[in-house]
Amino acid sequence: MFFESTIRVRFGDTDMYGHVNNASYATFMEEARVQFIEAHFEKLSLPIILASASYKFLAQTRFPEHRDIISRMWVTKMGHSSAELTTHLLAQDGTRLCECVVTVVHFDYHTQRPTRLPDDVRQVFQQYLHGEGEIPYGE
DSSP: OOEEEEEEOOGGGBOTTSBBOTTHHHHHHHHHHHHHHHHHOSOTTOOEEEEEEEEEEOSOOBTTTTSEEEEEEEEEEEOSSEEEEEEEEEOTTOOEEEEEEEEEEEEETTTTEEOOOOHHHHHHHHHTBOOTTOOSSOO
C-alpha cells in the first residue's frame, strides 16, 4: 500500500526557462508528508523531524506542463524512534520525475532527544511498510 496525494507546482517553483528548480523538491516532499499526517493523525503537532533526505532526479519537471504532480509515499524501514519514507513524484502520465528517501525521527523537544515512535504512529506506518527497493505500485 502507498499514500497518494497531488502536489501543485507553482510558477515560483521554476527558473526562467520553466524548469522546476531542484530546491523546490524539498517543499514538494514536505507537502506530501504533511498531507499524509493530516490524513492519518488528528493532531498535526506530531513531533516528527527530518533527519536526512536524498533525491534522485529522473526527468525534468516543467511548468506549466506538470502543474499537478502525483506523490506516492510509503515506509521502507521502521526503527525504535525513526522511519524511512520513500516518495516518488510522477507526472500525470505516470513518468517518474523524482525519487526521494527521507528519515524522520520522533523527537522530544523538552529533552532534545529522539523518543520511541508512539504505537498509533507505528500502526499507521506498518500499513505502508514495504521492503527497501520494493515499489508498491505497478510501473
